[in-house]
Amino acid sequence: MANIYFTVTQTIAANDCNKPEEIDLSMATIKDVAQKAGVATSTVSRILSGKGEASKETKERVLQIVQELNYKPNALAKGLKEGKSNTIGLIVPNIRDLVFPAAIRGISDYLEKHGYTLVLVNTDDKIELEKLHINNLQNRAVDGFIISTAKKDSVHLLELKKKGVPIVLLLRHLGDTMDAIIVDNYQGGYNAIQYLIEKGHKKIAIVNGTMDLQLYRERYRGYVAALSEAGIEMDNNLVVHNVESWEDSLQAVKNLIERGGCPEAIFATSDPKALGVIRGLKDMNIKVPDDVSVIGFDNMDMAEMMDPPLTTVAQPFYKCGYMAAERLLRLIKSKRTLKPVVEELKTELLIRSSVKERP
Amino acid sequence: MANIYFTVTQTIAANDCNKPEEIDLSMATIKDVAQKAGVATSTVSRILSGKGEASKETKERVLQIVQELNYKPNALAKGLKEGKSNTIGLIVPNIRDLVFPAAIRGISDYLEKHGYTLVLVNTDDKIELEKLHINNLQNRAVDGFIISTAKKDSVHLLELKKKGVPIVLLLRHLGDTMDAIIVDNYQGGYNAIQYLIEKGHKKIAIVNGTMDLQLYRERYRGYVAALSEAGIEMDNNLVVHNVESWEDSLQAVKNLIERGGCPEAIFATSDPKALGVIRGLKDMNIKVPDDVSVIGFDNMDMAEMMDPPLTTVAQPFYKCGYMAAERLLRLIKSKRTLKPVVEELKTELLIRSSVKERP
DNA sequence: CTGAAAGCGCTTACAG
DNA sequence: CTGAAAGCGCTTACAG
Structure with a gap:
């Protein structure tokens, strides 16, 4: 039997194009x-x-x-000896989400400068998968993690941190005990609404994401605050939460208008949602920004190419990634446990053409 | 001196929040x-x-x-002993290019299933940087590479391959000696034009990328062939090459129209270019698709959200990534040198709303 | 200034 | 069926 197998192998080898040459x-x-x-x-x-x-x-x-x-x-030998690998693990829900490419580039650029290597993992926001991956990466002696999947129920991350594993959270956070680079979502939401009000809008709707995520809660808080501060009464008919995809938001606007009549302006709490909102509006023959103004949140790479070019609250994704990597390497290199810091970066209102002054 | 330092350390340590606990x-x-x-x-x-x-x-x-x-x-020890790391390196020009996220997801999904880990590197299409990175990753005992940066002058890749390093090229290729997963760009271009002709268009312009890249040469070849086959005479005034960004294509349409008059349809050889073309057209008060039809190439994740929803030649990015990973693992696991195969996947014409039948 | 030795955590012949 | 030993390629005390 062994003999037959051997023969077969030989035959194939004889037909082979490039013989090994043993360089x-x-x-x-x-x-x-x-x-x-x-x-x-x-x-x-x-x-x-x-x-x-x-x-x-x-x-x-x-x-x-x-x-x-x-x-x-040989980095493997070195890593084995030193108990570290100069590699860090990045955990995201899905790299296809438009917010990640820029952030990843920021991480990658910082890491590269400092001789570290980036391992990428997607979890689809499934917590079990995430645990598996984290475990896996620890066996690969990853020196630390940047994690962008934190939710209310992410206790495993708290535990990991407790064990002394260097972690920094990216764009989402989990209280003051975890290092995190996030964005001032409250202020961002507030600024968006303030700008709309400044432009003469009063009847302002919000198309918001899931309230499970702190970042959406914060943006909503900003909306509420700016409205109340301007003495505009909240109208719950103008509020939609838990809008996920852009298709969702397409539907959401339609419902919104049926319920509360046509708003003067809409705050979509992410750019994809803004895209859906604008499309929904157009489908109903409502013109943006002539009939209703729309403002987004993100400034993803495509925002300026949209039609109309989207006025939006820009998140410094690249910078967030860059700083997360920076912070992580500090955690890794520090001999003693560092006090966790939650860095909150400023957003920037990017004025393009989707918001129009009300006469 | 040593003493002073010690004291300071102590003080800080005393203030520290979580003492090490030594778990x-x-x-x-x-x-x-x-x-x-x-x-x-x-x-x-x-x-x-x-x-x-x-x-x-x-x-x-x-x-x-x-x-x-x-x-x-411990994966490091295992890797050291076995001379492999179950890690592969992915080299792209820039993860922010809209074509990559889907492809990366495909790679990642396949790899994950087979216990491999993905290391990501950006080169900005700089060849020296690329060499550096490849070198680096080899020291990390990466078992093989998926590379999406191949150009005419990428001889270093040929050499790498010759040394026996498992490589597969993704979306770009470098002749028959290198394994590659690409797309039938000729057929894609041909189909796009054929479709436009079918819809009654004759005066068809092309806004094309750099002729340094085979993929753009092929798409152009498809354009020429379909036109000639339909007995439509080529008009060089309707051809623009070397358009890179979407801003470029915005300008390109304007020039195009000045030079050759308004075409009936435009084939943009990438979706970002289509975006720019449409914007340029709108700026000149030309309606898409009522006045001129536009067809793209890519079907990036945003294409259906565009206005109008973009009719485009869809590249199976996810599948390309998936298959590239598949092929690479085969190369890695094979004892003998495998004959290189260039796999050319079919594109699919995705009909949405940016092309209209000519009355 | 330099070398011999031990050891990081595995796996793989080799004995038995 | 199981164990002792060598070795993957490094680095780091420890001598000298």
């Missing part, structure tokens, strides 16, 4: 360098890490040979 | 399991890997203790 796929190791330089591996190691002294001559010789052999230390 | 951050090792089970580590290893025999009793006992201790093998 030096095997990378040079520290041993090769040491041997060629006539020193001990420990010496090479010391020279390369810059720790400890070494005579100028040996140093130069070793460096020379490192060049020649194109030697690069 | 068992140290994960259980195979040694712990072996000890507790009263067997050798090799036995544990064998049982866990399923290789070699083991008596039912010891097997059960060991598995039991693995549970108790929540033991997970």
Whole structure:
């Protein structure tokens, strides 16, 4: 039997296009360098890490040979020895969500500068999957996590943190005990409404996301506050929560208008929702911004290409990612437990063409 | 001096919120399991890997203790020993390009199913950066690469492949010696134009990307072929190449119309370009699709939300990613060099509302 | 300034 | 069926 198998293998091999040729796929190791330089591996190691002294001559010789052999230390061995991998894990619900690419780029840029590597994982907001992945990544000796999936029931993250695993939350947060880089969602919502009011709008509707997420609660709070401060009475007929997708919001506007009549302006608490709202409006032959103004929240990469170009509360996604990575590396490198800090970045109202002054 | 420093440290430590508590951050090792089970580590290893025999009793006992201790093998050690890491590197120009998220999700989903991990790197299409990153990832013992940055001058990729490193190209390709998952760009372009012709259009313009990229050359070839086959004469005034961003295409349409007069339809060879084209048209008070029809290429996640919803040649991004991962794992696991295969997936014409029949 | 040795946590022949 | 030993490629005390 073994014989037959062998024969088959041979046959296929004979037909094969490129025979293996046995090039030096095997990378040079520290041993090769040491041997060629006539020193001990420990010496090479010391020279390369810059720790400890070494005579100028040996140093130069070793460096020379490192060049020649194109030697690069094996990160696995190094990681095993040092108990760290210079790798961090990024956990997002779904990379296809338009908010993530910019944030990821920010993370990636910072990490790259500091010799760290980024491992990406999607959870579809399923908590069991998330736990599995976290576990997995810990076995891979990931040095820390950036996590953008935190919800009210994310106790496992609290526990992880308690165990001393470096974690920073991104865009979502979980109370003061967890490091987080988030955005001032309250202020953002407030500013949006204030701007609408400034433009003469009074009957202002809100198409909001799930109240399970603090960020949507905050944006709503901003809406309420700005309205009340301007002495405009809240009208619950103008409020829709729990709108998820852009299709949802398409439906939401229609309901809204049936229920409460046509508002003068609509605050969509995310750009995709704004897109849906605008589409819904157009479907009903209502013009944006001539008949009703729309303001979004996000400033995702496409916002300025929309029709009309979307006036929106810009989140500094790139910066959030960048800072999250920065914070994480600090946590990782710190010898002692650092006091958690929740960094709240400012949003910026980006004025384009979807809001019009009321005559 | 040392003393002063010590004092300071102490003070801070005293103020610190959570004292270290020393929980068992140290994960259980195979040694712990072996000890507790009263067997050798090799036995544990064998049982866990399923290789070699083991008596039912010891097997059960060991598995039991693995549970108790929540033991997970250290991937670094395993990788070091086995010379592989179960990690693959993904190299893209920029994750913010709208074509990537879906593809990445496809890769990620396949990898996850097979116990592999995804490392992500951006190169901004800079070849030196790319080489650096590839080098880096090799030191991290990445088992193979999925690369979406191939251009005419990407000889370093050819060399890498020659050395036996498993690589598969994604969405771009580099001749028949490199495995690649791409899309039938010629057919896609051809179908787009054929559809426009079917709808009664004759004066059809093209707003195309850089001719450095084979994919744009192919889409153009499809345009030319479909036109000629229908007996429509080519008009160079209706052709614009080297349009990069959506702002470019905004400008491009304007020039186009000045030069060649208003076309009946425009083939934008990417969705962002279509977006720019439509905007440019609207700016000139030309209605889409009533005055001129527009067809795109990509079907990026936003295409159906555009105004009008974009008729476009859909690329199966998710599937491309998925298949690229699939192919790569085959290359990695295969003992002998596999003959390179360039898989060309079909595009699909997605009819929405940006093309109208000509009366 | 430099080397020998131990060890990080695994796996894989090799004995028995 | 099971264990002892070697080794993957590093780094880090420890001597000298």
